[in-house]
Amino acid sequence: MQDSEGLLARLTRGRVEFVVIGGFAAIAHGSTILTRDLDICCSLDPDNLMRLQAALADVHPTHRTTRIRPPLHLTPESARTWKNLYLETSIGQIDCLGNVEGIGSYEQVKARSIELNLPAGSCHVLDLDALIESKEAIGHEKDREAILQLKAIRERLR
Numbered sequence: 394m395q396d397s398e399g400l401l402a403r404l405t406r407g408r409v410e411f412v413v414i415g416g417f418a419a420i421a422h423g424s425t426i427l428t429r430d431l432d433i434c435c436s437l438d439p440d441n442l443m444r445l446q447a448a449l450a451d452v453h454p455t456h457r458t459t460r461i462r463p464p465l466h467l468t469p470e471s472a473r474t475w476k477n478l479y480l481e482t483s484i485g486q487i488d489c490l491g492n493v494e495g496i497g498s499y500e501q502v503k504a505r506s507i508e509l510n511l512p513a514g515s516c517h518v519l520d521l522d523a524l525i526e527s528k529e530a531i532g533h534e535k536d537r538e539a540i541l542q543l544k545a546i547r548e549r550l551r
Contacts, residue, residue: 395428395429395430395431395484395485395486396484396485397417397428397430397431397485397513398511398512398513399452399484399485399513400431400449400452400482400484400485400487400513401413401417401431401511401513401514401516402513402514403448403449403451403452404433404445404448404449404516405513405514405515405516406448406514407444407445407447407448407449408444409435409441409444409445409448410435410436410441410499410503411433411434411435411436411445411489411516411517412433412434412435412499412502412503412506412516412517412518412519413431413432413433413516413517413518413519414432414433414434414490414493414502414519414524414527415428415430415431415432415488416428416429416430416432416539417431417432418432418518418519418524419524419528419539419542419543421509421511421518422518422521422524422543422546423542423546424539424542424543424546425542426538426539426542429486430485430486430487430488431485431486431487431488432487432488432490433487433488433489433490434489434490434491434492434493434499434502434503434519435489435490435491435499436491436499437472437475437476437489437491437499438472439467439469439470439472439473440469442467442472442475442478443467443469443472445478445489446465446466446467449465449480449482449487452482452483452484453482453483454480454481454482454487455480455481455482456478456479456480456481457479457480457481457486458479462481465478465480475491476491476492477489477490477491493519493527494527494530494531495526495527495529495530495531496519496523496526496527496530502519502523503517505519505520505522505523506518506519506520506523507520521543521546521547521550522547524543525540525543525544525547528540528543
């Protein structure tokens with residue numbers, strides 16, 4: 394069961410610095426494509442990662458890219474070593490990226506975001522043009538339909 398809004402609400406309440414990217418950002422802009430996880434680009438500085446860990450503590454985050462799936466257990470020292478976190482929680486998956494293909498670092502991603510009021514609260518979401526650029530740069534087959542929908546949405550807005 395994926396509860397992206399529940400994950401977003403936790404991140405927002407926990408004052409985590411992040412921008413929604415990927416499929417959920419596409420949905421926020423009006424796409425009908427379904428997504429199986431929440432993708433965010435976030436500041437990977439130790440303070441922010443410690444806030445992220447605290448915000449998700451009640452949903453028991455584990456690393457999902459290893460077979461043994463150890464629990465997320467960051468220290469200020471170990472938090473300095475991460476470039477991305479791929480987590481499974483009791484309410485869904487969340488990918489925390491420090492860089493977005495075609496856009497750049499968290500700071501560059503945040504500069505290309507807009508603030509939206511979502512059911513989970515107000516948060517930054519990658520703007521429509523940047524979202525299209527990132528999906529095109531990644532080049533996944535699964536994103537083709539989303540790119541077509543996002544381009545149609547952009548045309549309607551103009």
